[in-house]
Amino acid sequence: MLRVKRGDRRAFEALVVKYKQPVANLIYRTLPDATEAEDLTQNVFIQVYKSRERYEVSARFTTWLFTIARNLCLNEIRRRSRHPAESLELKHPEHDDQPLRQFEDVRTCAPPDSVLHSELEEKIRAALTDLPENQRTAILLFREDLAYEEIARILDCSLSATKSLIHRGRETLRARLKPYLRTGVWHE
């Protein structure tokens, strides 16, 4: 990062390659829209480059990076709450039998044995989405192997509060996903 601070673009490229996936994962779990998540991830790295002068060596790079990512996510959540997106159910003004907008379904057709797995993923994703933002972010950062101290700095709260957030979030997830966690299959 010190090389990036001096304007080394090759070092910046290396940072993007190394951290793009963890950042995208965090954003995608917060704003579950692949296109928007990618755009926001791109903005995170552009923001990192533009504010590289403000980076202080005292903080770990990942702390700084994920703090920027979280702030952009929160901004996007606030923006969405102020300007709710229009429904995809809206009818086309000229063709009543068609929706206003149509999007290509890019998902590949999965074989039958993968259907259950996708369903489980969807359950976990939904459970994560329903968590309060700070609990979800703490759990996702923990998943990315960040230390408690780092997570606490990103969330701007104490170490004990961070551990409590992770504990409560995990307990909520465990209670909700219990049928799968106990046997490996859903009993619903």
Place this chain on the structure above:
Amino acid sequence: MSEHEYQSLLESALRRPLNACEEARLRTYFLVHPEAQENWEEQLALHQSLRQLPDAPLSSHFTGRVLAGVGRPERVSVASAIWAAWTAWFREVQWARAAAMAVIVLGVGVLSHRHYDQSSRFELATDLQAVSSVAKLPSVDMLKDFDFINGLGPVTPSADVDLLNALDREPN
């Protein structure tokens, strides 16, 4: 092993494989608290499930897009460039230097103010001196009296000549 130690062991297990000693302590704990084993297994299974979530999809040219995004030439105005240079310099220097600079600026300001103050006082004293000489003139009430003004008589050059003669005669 206490509940706190159990939680600590669980946190360790979520980060790395437990060593033989930790495994032994855990087994002993489960003998005393069999209900904890279920919780342990569910916690590990949850952690595993979260880890197995697929990565967020990213386009193959993502890195290129980011580099293109930061590569655009920035149009910076002169004012913003000066401001950016100033703020960058200010961040670089230590606070002591900044404080010393502030003291110097403050000192120069105080000295300038005192110099201005003294000049103002000197001008005021000069003006007062001029006004005090005017005070020796006859009063305005007297000047209103025509007879008095008439009685003053004309000022003749001979009066000056008499004064010079008197000064010449005076011994040094």
